[in-house]
Amino acid sequence: xxxxxxxPIVIPAKVQVSITGQAVKVxxxxxxxxxxxxxxxxxxxxxxxxxxxxxxxxxxxxxxxGLSRAxxxxxxxxxxxxxxxxxxxxxxxxxxxxxxxxxxxNVGFSHPVEMVIPEGLSLEVSKKQDNISITGSDKQxxxxxxxxxxxxxxxxxxxxxxxxxxxxxxxxxxxxKVSA
Numbered sequence: 367x368x369x370x371x372x373x374p375i376v377i378p379a380k381v382q383v384s385i386t387g388q389a390v391k392v393x394x395x396x397x398x399x400x401x402x403x404x405x406x407x408x409x410x411x412x413x414x415x416x417x418x419x420x421x422x423x424x425x426x427x428x429x430x431x432g433l434s435r436a437x438x439x440x441x442x443x444x445x446x447x448x449x450x451x452x453x454x455x456x457x458x459x460x461x462x463x464x465x466x467x468x469x470x471x472n473v474g475f476s477h478p479v480e481m482v483i484p485e486g487l488s489l490e491v492s493k494k495q496d497n498i499s500i501t502g503s504d505k506q507x508x509x510x511x512x513x514x515x516x517x518x519x520x521x522x523x524x525x526x527x528x529x530x531x532x533x534x535x536x537x538x539x540x541x542x543k544v545s546a
Contacts, residue, residue, distance in 0.1 A: 371431030374415040375439050378446050383416055383438075385409050390416075390438055394445030396503040397486065401437055404430045409438070416442075444503035451512040452532035453498040456521065460529075461495040469498070473519040473529065481518075484511055497532075 377383055381394040388403045403409050406427045408419050418434050420427040443449070455462060461472045469489060471479040483489055487502040498515065502508040512531070521528035521536040530536060 368428050368432035368435070371418050371420070371428070371435045373435065374417045375435065375442055377411075377414050377416065377442065381442055381446050383411050383442070385411055385416075390441070392438070392441040392445050394442075394503075396445045396448050399441040399445055399504060401441060403434050403438075407431055407434045409434065440505045444505055448501055448503050449505045449508050450499060450501045451508055453500070453512060453515060454530050454532055455496045455498070455528075456530065457519075457525075457527035460519075460527070462491050462498050463495060464489050464491055469515065471515070471518055471529075474527070475519075479518050481515065487511060 381392065384391045384393075388405070388409075389400060390403055390409055391398065391400045403418075406421050406424075407430055408421065410417055410419075416438055418431055418438075420431045455471075455473065457474060459472065460474065463470050464483075465480075467483050469481045469483055471481070473479065484507055486504055487500055487508060490499040490501075491497070492499075500508055500512055500515075516529045516531065519528045521530045521534070523537065523539045524541055526536045526538055
């Protein structure tokens with residue numbers, strides 16, 4: 367059995383978890399999330415805790431056991447507290463702004479890059495327009511959108527210009543060496 371899968375999930379106040387068959391629905395102050403538990407894993411709610419048990423001791427079910435617990439735990443945290451990812455724009459003239467339901471990036475191309483913000487996410491851009499803060503309740507959607515934004519202009523290895531996660535360390539190369 368999975369070590370992570372064995373740990374019960376404590377349901378905080380104002381959060382409701384309902385299980386019907388293989389479907390798990392989590393409702394809280396920040397929204398509703400649903401996920402389908404894989405076949406071979408049983409989920410149950412009792413005494414304010416969610417527990418998962420595999421039907422047999424197969425290796426595949428051990429992995430799905432931990433996955434199921436982690437996914438539902440992320441759902442519970444998402445609807446109660448939410449998740450945040452911060453991105454930094456490094457480079458002269460690199461700017462970002464939110465225009466309605468679109469994120470507009472000026473990152474050194476001949477044209478601004480416009481991206482539609484997915485449903486359930488909210489973006490904040492700093493006054494200097496060089497930091498983007500993405501918040502939402504679904505960790506998977508949030509991480510995927512942050513990765514798509516970063517992919518527009520990933521940090522390059524010579525000067526470090528580009529879009530990076532806050533706290534990300536970019537290894538820089540030396541560049542050309544002139545021999546005299």
